[in-house]
Amino acid sequence: MVKKVGIPRGLFYYNYFPLWRTFFEELGAEVVVSAHTTKQILDVGVKSCVDEACLPLKVYHGHVSEIKDRVDYLFVPRFTSVSKNEYICPKFGGLPDMIRHNFKDLPTLIDTEVNLRKSKKDVMSAVYEIGSYFTKDYKKVEKAYEKALSEYKSFKERVRKGYLPIDILENHKKIKIKSAEGVLNIAVIGHVYNLYDSYINMNLLRKLAGSGVNTITIEMVDSDIIKEKVGCLPKRMFWNFGRKAVGSALHFIERKDIDGIIFLMSFGCGVDSFVCDLIERKIRRSRDIPFTILTIDEHSGEAGLNTRIEAFIDMIRWRNKNESNVSTYGQYVYPG
Numbered sequence: 387m388v389k390k391v392g393i394p395r396g397l398f399y400y401n402y403f404p405l406w407r408t409f410f411e412e413l414g415a416e417v418v419v420s421a422h423t424t425k426q427i428l429d430v431g432v433k434s435c436v437d438e439a440c441l442p443l444k445v446y447h448g449h450v451s452e453i454k455d456r457v458d459y460l461f462v463p464r465f466t467s468v469s470k471n472e473y474i475c476p477k478f479g480g481l482p483d484m485i486r487h488n489f490k491d492l493p494t495l496i497d498t499e500v501n502l503r504k505s506k507k508d509v510m511s512a513v514y515e516i517g518s519y520f521t522k523d524y525k526k527v528e529k530a531y532e533k534a535l536s537e538y539k540s541f542k543e544r545v546r547k548g549y550l551p552i553d554i555l556e557n558h559k560k561i562k563i564k565s566a567e568g569v570l571n572i573a574v575i576g577h578v579y580n581l582y583d584s585y586i587n588m589n590l591l592r593k594l595a596g597s598g599v600n601t602i603t604i605e606m607v608d609s610d611i612i613k614e615k616v617g618c619l620p621k622r623m624f625w626n627f628g629r630k631a632v633g634s635a636l637h638f639i640e641r642k643d644i645d646g647i648i649f650l651m652s653f654g655c656g657v658d659s660f661v662c663d664l665i666e667r668k669i670r671r672s673r674d675i676p677f678t679i680l681t682i683d684e685h686s687g688e689a690g691l692n693t694r695i696e697a698f699i700d701m702i703r704w705r706n707k708n709e710s711n712v713s714t715y716g717q718y719v720y721p722g
């Protein structure tokens with residue numbers, strides 16, 4: 387009988403789903419993904435998770451609850467590090483333990499540790515361990531991983547070309563953004579699981595597109611550019627997200643075609659609180675580019691978010707049109 391592997395639609399689903407799906411399918415398993423986030427999923431997640439957890443963790447708990455009774459295995463990898471000398475937020479490391487503690491009657495949990503801090507080569511021991519749930523044939527596991535990796539690379543390539551990951555994952559057509567007032571380019575910095583879960587971000591990306599905004603996210607920035615930009619920091623960033631976010635922000639600051647920057651922040655996220663503050667300081671010092679922070683949690687109201695987005699876009703358009711790049715206090719906005 388074909389075994390069903392459940393993948394909760396949260397956290398790193400938005401980064402790695404093409405890789406995971408191909409790998410499990412190549413090993414003969416059926417992949418089942420939890421439903422799209424809804425109020426019910428969020429409410430269950432909030433009830434089953436500790437109060438102090440950030441919104442994405444609570445949402446993830448809701449997805450586990452939604453899927454756990456429909457599958458033979460639940461894939462909840464223990465992510466410690468996905469790149470050399472860097473760490474992922476520690477909440478990812480404790481995720482399988484939280485899930486075990488907070489739910490009864492779970493299917494078999496595939497909770498293999500992924501720790502590439504020392505070397506990328508360490509990925510193979512994780513791959514063999516995950517594969518061993520389905521076959522003892524190591525060659526088959528290697529082949530499945532090879533195919534999964536090539537699927538993942540082509541996914542990443544499309545994202546770099548400007549597709550939003552969510553549009554690829556869900557087969558949406560790339561939206562053609564038109565606006566009588568001209569298209570604005572706005573960079574949105576945030577975790578993939580906040581940016582691409584349209585329930586928890588209250589449809590932020592669609593709203594921006596509907597207002598004539600072309601959204602650029604950090605996944606679209608080339609890794610070499612990020613590496614070069616963070617090289618100027620006095621201290622090396624050891625958070626994987628922090629490095630990408632700060633490197634991308636420094637790149638966006640220098641791009642004259644970027645009209646504004648939004649930081650989408652999770653309430654209660656320690657990483658965000660540091661990274662956002664650092665980015666804001668860099669923006670204020672380097673260039674007078676419009677910048678705003680949108681904070682989300684399970685109590686966020688849509689009306690408040692809509693007002694913030696509309697005001698931000700209106701302000702950019704008004705400034706471009708009426709101020710000719712001269713600020714209200716008489717200085718050139720873009721020196722030189």
Ligand code: SF4
Nearest residue numbers: 440475477652655657
């Ligand atoms: S990085 Fe922040 S938002 Fe992401 S899991 Fe950790 S605390 Fe939550």
